[in-house]
Amino acid sequence: MKQKTTELVxxxxxxxxxxxxxxxxxxxxxLSLKANEATYTVYANFNDVSGLSVRxxxxxxxxxxxxxxxxxxxxxTLQARVELxxxxxxxxxxxxxxxxxxxxxxxxxxxxxxSVGADETAMRHGDTFYETQSSLNLERMISNFxxxxxx
Amino acid sequence: MVDRIAALGRLGLAILSxxxxxxxxxxxxxxGVHRPATxxxxxxxxxxxxxxxxxxxxxVSGLFIGMVLGLQGxxxxxxxxxxxxVGQMVALTLVRELGPVVTALLFAGRAGSALTAEIGLMKATxxxxxxxxxxxxxxxxxxxxxxxxxxxxxPLLAMIFTVVGIWGGMLVSVKWLxxxxxxxxxxxQASVSFTGDVLNGIIxxxxxxxxxAWIAVYQGYxxxxxxxxxxxxxxxxxxxxxxxxLGLDFVLTAVMFGKF
Numbered sequence: 332m333k334q335k336t337t338e339l340v341x342x343x344x345x346x347x348x349x350x351x352x353x354x355x356x357x358x359x360x361x362l363s364l365k366a367n368e369a370t371y372t373v374y375a376n377f378n379d380v381s382g383l384s385v386r387x388x389x390x391x392x393x394x395x396x397x398x399x400x401x402x403x404x405x406x407x408t409l410q411a412r413v414e415l416x417x418x419x420x421x422x423x424x425x426x427x428x429x430x431x432x433x434x435x436x437x438x439x440x441x442x443x444x445x446s447v448g449a450d451e452t453a454m455r456h457g458d459t460f461y462e463t464q465s466s467l468n469l470e471r472m473i474s475n476f477x478x479x480x481x482x
Numbered sequence: 483m484v485d486r487i488a489a490l491g492r493l494g495l496a497i498l499s500x501x502x503x504x505x506x507x508x509x510x511x512x513x514g515v516h517r518p519a520t521x522x523x524x525x526x527x528x529x530x531x532x533x534x535x536x537x538x539x540x541x542v543s544g545l546f547i548g549m550v551l552g553l554q555g556x557x558x559x560x561x562x563x564x565x566x567x568v569g570q571m572v573a574l575t576l577v578r579e580l581g582p583v584v585t586a587l588l589f590a591g592r593a594g595s596a597l598t599a600e601i602g603l604m605k606a607t608x609x610x611x612x613x614x615x616x617x618x619x620x621x622x623x624x625x626x627x628x629x630x631x632x633x634x635x636x637p638l639l640a641m642i643f644t645v646v647g648i649w650g651g652m653l654v655s656v657k658w659l660x661x662x663x664x665x666x667x668x669x670x671q672a673s674v675s676f677t678g679d680v681l682n683g684i685i686x687x688x689x690x691x692x693x694x695a696w697i698a699v700y701q702g703y704x705x706x707x708x709x710x711x712x713x714x715x716x717x718x719x720x721x722x723x724x725x726x727x728l729g730l731d732f733v734l735t736a737v738m739f740g741k742f
Binding site for chain 2: 341351361
């Protein structure tokens with residue numbers, strides 16, 4: 332084959348390879364070229380966060396508005412302190428809203444659902460949710476029920 | 483008894499000297515890169531022979547492996563009523579494991595063995611020594627372009643394999659079995675991370691490309707220059723490459739994804 336044709340075919344091969352990388356990045360891993368939107372941080376204290384993971388979704392009325400950025404244990408209250416990054420465009424969360432850990436589907440991932448309150452003032456950077464509801468631990472509920480039955 | 487111990491010692495020395503020779507050989511062929519004007523056409527010819535001509539087997543196997551993954555995943559996941567997760571399963575399996583590993587195994591069988599046989603025959607027919615006689619370094623002229631072509635081709639082939647596989651899985655699970663297309667891609671995008679999964683898969687493919695190309699050219703260059711020697715070298719290429727790829731895959735997986 333002529334050298335020119337070989338070069339052309341090899342060039343196409345390289346382009347196909349890099350196009351595949353692009354597909355993997357964009358379509359498969361959902362990476363987007365847009366810079367990440369600026370966020371602000373709010374906190375929520377839970378009695379039990381088992382199953383919730385960092386990078387987990389934060390949603391409101393089913394629409395994703397942010398993600399979990401850190402989970403730590405508060406040494407004073409012995410509660411789990413969860414740091415939430417909320418998009419700046421969502422800065423109208425009423426201050427008396429509550430954060431609830433829910434499961435998507437029966438066996439799905441845990442996410443934080445924000446149940447909207449009625450307060451006129453909005454939550455600001457560094458605020459903590461006043462009211463929270465911990466994750467529903469099916470195993471614990473069953474064991475509580477079973478030991479309750481024994482009495 | 484003494485003879486046995488001596489034989490064991492000889493074996494150890496032979497293995498060590500072979501490892502040492504392959505290391506020196508690798509270093510000399512890596513350093514021995516031509517000036518771009520003469521080296522580039524050689525590299526392009528080898529990229530064509532090793533990369534482009536392997537595309538057919540890579541695309542076909544990728545398609546079928548993706549389709550099988552989609553079918554198997556659907557069967558298992560639908561028992562738990564979570565067949566929407568099939569996209570996530572297909573993508574993670576392909577990106578993390580099957581893409582790089584199967585590509586490297588196919589490459590060793592399709593291209594590595596051909597490399598070894600070609601270089602071995604050049605040695606047997608004394609083309610390599612006549613090149614040296616003419617003052618052309620065969621490491622530069624023959625080995626370096628083949629090594630680099632293999633090293634460049636494998637990651638590209640692995641990415642093409644992965645994409646075709648994911649598309650094949652989509653074909654089976656969405657078009658045929660009726661999984662909702664939005665949840666196929668949506669679950670995939672939610673669970674596959676670019677740095678954690680895609681980049682680690684590419685790193686694996688790069689490592690495998692390096693190892694496969696190295697083993698193939700070294701076995702060809704180091705073979706006994708007879709027809710039996712070439713056949714043994716070709717076998718060794720495929721066996722050693724496959725074992726190295728699978729062993730390294732375990733080590734890399736443990737480093738990348740193991741939590742300990």
